[in-house]
Amino acid sequence: MLNLQHLSTFLTVAALKNFSQAATRLGYSQSNVTTQIKNLEKELGAELFERERFSRSIALTSAGKRMLRYARWLLALERKAHSSVRGRTGG
């Protein structure tokens, strides 16, 4: 099942088109960002980025582009769920 934290990392990587910069921005190690994206790709059964191996620029695959829209949607919904539920007594 998808990991929302990893989806969030995916958004940053897609925005910056750079694993290392995304790692710095998010306070993760570069290798961990690589792993998070690999986990997503394995979970989805599709590559998210087209990487000329060791190239300095990465690009979304078409699967990546599709996933980007779902990732934004899922994360927005997660935030709404949080704010809708949090801090209320619940009785």
Place this chain on the structure above:
Amino acid sequence: MLNLQHLSTFLTVAALKNFSQAATRLGYSQSNVTTQIKNLEKELGAELFERERFSRSIALTSAGKRMLRYARWLLALERKAHSSVRGRTGG
């Protein structure tokens, strides 16, 4: 951040109104289902179930009812994301 697997367990518990039966249905241990729900409650900062302690019936709190709608929505979206992305070449 919310754990989608735990949300899925939450749906089953809410449907059956019984942790033990939900555990059996899902192939988890009873104690693990308790833990999953506790994790969700901690993450959300709200109780999801009104449990007369050790009573034989549990009921959703109002926060739980709100969360139930979001959980269904999030999980449906997760499935759509999967099916939209999986099995395509991605190029």
Place this chain on the structure above:
DNA sequence: TAAAAATACTCCATAGGTATTTTAT
């Protein structure tokens, strides 16, 4: 006393880190 949730542990998978390697630029 039976059924059900909580609790106390134990174990292991995996998320995360550091260091290094590989490869284009």
Place this chain on the structure above:
DNA sequence: ATAAAATACCTATGGAGTATTTTTA
């Protein structure tokens, strides 16, 4: 030479289990 992604390896957190306890019906 440098920047960047991948890889190897290690550690720690937390997800999951078993066994037990607590409590109500």
